[in-house]
Amino acid sequence: MVVTSNGEEVQAQVNPKYDRKSELKDFDDSKTGVKGLVDAGVSKIPRIFICEKNQLDNISTTSSVASQFSVPILDFEGLDGGAAQRGKIIEKVRDACEKWGFFQVVNHGIPGNVMGDMIDGVRRFYEQDTEVKKGFYSRDATRKFKYNSNFDLYEAPAANWRDTFACVMAPQSPDPQELPAVCRDILIEYSKHVMRLGLKLFELFSEALGLNPNHLKDMDCGEGLLVLGHYYPACPEPDLTLGTSNHADSGFFTILLQDQMGGLQILHENQWVDVPPLPGALLVNIADLLQLITNDKFKSVNHRVLAKNVGPRISVASFFRTHNHEGVTMRVYGPIKELLSEENPPVYKEITVKEYLTQYYKQGLDGTSKKRHNSSQKSNGIEEEAQFKPEYDRKSELKAFDDSQTGIKGLVHAGVTKIPRIFIHEKSQLSDTSTTSFVASLRNVPIIDIEGIHGSSAQRIEIIKKVKDACEKWVFFQVVNHGIPTCIMDDMIDGVQRFHEQDTEVKKGFYSRDKMRKFLCNSNCDLYESLAANWRDSFYCNTAPQPPDPQELLDECRDILAEYSKHIMRLGLLVFELLSEALGLNPDHLKDMGCAEGLYVIGHYYPACPEPDLTLGTSNHADNCFFTILLQDQMGGL
Numbered sequence: 001m002v003v004t005s006n007g008e009e010v011q012a013q014v015n016p017k018y019d020r021k022s023e024l025k026d027f028d029d030s031k032t033g034v035k036g037l038v039d040a041g042v043s044k045i046p047r048i049f050i051c052e053k054n055q056l057d058n059i060s061t062t063s064s065v066a067s068q069f070s071v072p073i074l075d076f077e078g079l080d081g082g083a084a085q086r087g088k089i090i091e092k093v094r095d096a097c098e099k100w101g102f103f104q105v106v107n108h109g110i111p112g113n114v115m116g117d118m119i120d121g122v123r124r125f126y127e128q129d130t131e132v133k134k135g136f137y138s139r140d141a142t143r144k145f146k147y148n149s150n151f152d153l154y155e156a157p158a159a160n161w162r163d164t165f166a167c168v169m170a171p172q173s174p175d176p177q178e179l180p181a182v183c184r185d186i187l188i189e190y191s192k193h194v195m196r197l198g199l200k201l202f203e204l205f206s207e208a209l210g211l212n213p214n215h216l217k218d219m220d221c222g223e224g225l226l227v228l229g230h231y232y233p234a235c236p237e238p239d240l241t242l243g244t245s246n247h248a249d250s251g252f253f254t255i256l257l258q259d260q261m262g263g264l265q266i267l268h269e270n271q272w273v274d275v276p277p278l279p280g281a282l283l284v285n286i287a288d289l290l291q292l293i294t295n296d297k298f299k300s301v302n303h304r305v306l307a308k309n310v311g312p313r314i315s316v317a318s319f320f321r322t323h324n325h326e327g328v329t330m331r332v333y334g335p336i337k338e339l340l341s342e343e344n345p346p347v348y349k350e351i352t353v354k355e356y357l358t359q360y361y362k363q364g365l366d367g368t369s370k371k372r373h374n375s376s377q378k379s380n381g382i383e384e385e386a387q388f389k390p391e392y393d394r395k396s397e398l399k400a401f402d403d404s405q406t407g408i409k410g411l412v413h414a415g416v417t418k419i420p421r422i423f424i425h426e427k428s429q430l431s432d433t434s435t436t437s438f439v440a441s442l443r444n445v446p447i448i449d450i451e452g453i454h455g456s457s458a459q460r461i462e463i464i465k466k467v468k469d470a471c472e473k474w475v476f477f478q479v480v481n482h483g484i485p486t487c488i489m490d491d492m493i494d495g496v497q498r499f500h501e502q503d504t505e506v507k508k509g510f511y512s513r514d515k516m517r518k519f520l521c522n523s524n525c526d527l528y529e530s531l532a533a534n535w536r537d538s539f540y541c542n543t544a545p546q547p548p549d550p551q552e553l554l555d556e557c558r559d560i561l562a563e564y565s566k567h568i569m570r571l572g573l574l575v576f577e578l579l580s581e582a583l584g585l586n587p588d589h590l591k592d593m594g595c596a597e598g599l600y601v602i603g604h605y606y607p608a609c610p611e612p613d614l615t616l617g618t619s620n621h622a623d624n625c626f627f628t629i630l631l632q633d634q635m636g637g638l
């Protein structure tokens with residue numbers, strides 16, 4: 001084990017017998033949820049609830065800095081008064097949706113006693129006779145009303161200190177007989193009010209986007225309503241777990257009713273900001289599908305709930321979402337055409353409701369579960385690694401691999417069917433996309449056409465604007481019409497391939513870790529330093545400020561390497577100019593700082609991998625230079 005900050009690993013070492021799966025199952029089978037544990041008087045939380053440290057670390061850092069922020073409070077009084085008043089409110093809605101993705105609303109039209117009764121109804125549900133309550137405990141997706149603890153119990157890395165009931169209220173509400181007697185009437189009544197407010201919000205959002213008031217409703221966004229009743233019992237060890245993990249909501253938006261206990265936080269400008277209870281207010285937060293269809297104009301915001309040693313805390317989350325009814329699943333959502341223009345091209349691909357729902361439920365609340373699942377068929381690979389670790393002499397295996405001087409290509413050539421363990425990455429490295437939601441994965445990387453960069457100054461300004469935007473929002477962009485002929489690019493790819501596929505003995509002559517050499521090849525420049533090796537061989541060539549003596553290069557790729565480098569240097573100088581201008585500096589500013597003097601060209605070769613789920617071609621990293629121009633073939637994987 002290399003990292004010790006990971007709670008799970010430490011545990012695995014302390015108690016290799018921890019059978020998480022069966023502990024989860026025992027807890028689930030009790031059907032009494034977290035409240036059952038508290039009723040039984042636990043003074044320590046079971047380890048299935050213990051979060052990884054990095055999930056909790058930033059809790060204490062919040063308060064002081066965060067207090068300078070506060071979630072906007074919107075007053076809907078007068079919404080149906082004059083156009084002027086409505087216009088003012090819409091402006092505030094737009095501002096809150098663009099900057100925060102989260103706001104509180106007062107004078108929203110839902111009577112205070114209905115909200116109070118709803119909170120009481122949730123409380124009555126959880127505090128009713130245990131045996132009656134158990135009758136509702138279920139994970140059956142087809143049930144209209146069900147209660148359980150942690151909908152993603154078996155998938156999430158750590159369970160949350162919370163019980164939840166879920167009820168589908170629209171498009172078809174359940175037969176009242178299916179609802180628990182203790183909260184039936186108020187659930188129906190509250191849902192009616194929430195639906196009315198939700199439709200009003202769809203109108204306001206449409207108008208705030210500059211669309212006609214019915215636009216979003218006409219897209220059928222307002223059809224599905226799911227109501228969750230959360231119950232967060234007091235927690236004996238609140239510093240070790242969370243009430244609700246960091247997540248962004250699914251669907252279009254959520255209307256949240258919370259009691260006076262507090263604990264909800266939203267992630268704003270990289271800070272966890274408390275959302276203090278405001279009597280009479282409801283919270284509204286943008287969810288991922290609204291972010292998608294507004295092409296990022298409205299932001300879906302991550303939030304979480306802290307565990308506390310006082311409780312219970314009660315909240316009711318009402319999700320306006322797509323639903324799973326027949327005829328609906330093939331509906332496609334993508335950025336609204338009316339919001340797109342040349343300056344505002346689609347940031348997302350389109351997606352069917354079916355793909356969306358499948359993905360969301362596979363992913364679990366904090367988004368890690370699916371990937372964890374894929375990468376460890378056995379549920380706890382971390383323990384296995386910890387157990388075989390002592391017999392494993394990593395250093396000498398690395399050295400043996402390095403001494404072969406044949407790289408990954410040599411392994412594949414020898415016909416390995418399992419990858420040597422020096423290449424096996426820790427699970428957390430393979431699933432470190434945890435904060436990337438499925439919707440985020442639909443993003444398009446910007447493509448910038450630099451044809452006309454030397455044309456009119458208007459054209460140049462337009463291009464620089466796009467570069468600025470891409471650098472600020474993306475850091476990564478694709479360039480077309482960049483002036484490097486396709487045949488040169490193709491020849492360069494072929495040259496790299498010829499280098500790596502040449503006669504093994506000749507290639508060995510270039511295998512080296514001597515940084516003074518102008519041209520060399522090896523497998524993994526950081527072989528001895530990195531935690532796990534990558535499935536990749538590379539050659540490295542220092543082509544500027546002083547190119548290597550042609551004799552140092554291999555015949556197979558000498559000419560094309562020199563030619564390609566010339567073109568790249570020319571393009572690189574242009575990029576330095578564009579970046580300078582995008583920063584508001586004079587075009588030569590970065591060049592004058594000497595940024596453009598060195599050029600290092602690396603030719604990577606990624607052989608097919610027999611166990612691609614266990615390793616990476618290139619680990620997560622940022623390049624250490626000013627910028628990189630990357631040419632890739634048609635295989636994908638970046």
Ligand SMILES: O=C(O)CCC(=O)C(=O)O
Pocket residue numbers: 228230244249256258264303304305315316317
């Ligand atoms: O309980 C809360 O305040 C938040 C619940 C929540 O975020 C959710 O249900 O998605």
Ligand SMILES: [Fe+2]
Pocket residue numbers: 247248249254303317
């Ligand atoms: Fe949420």
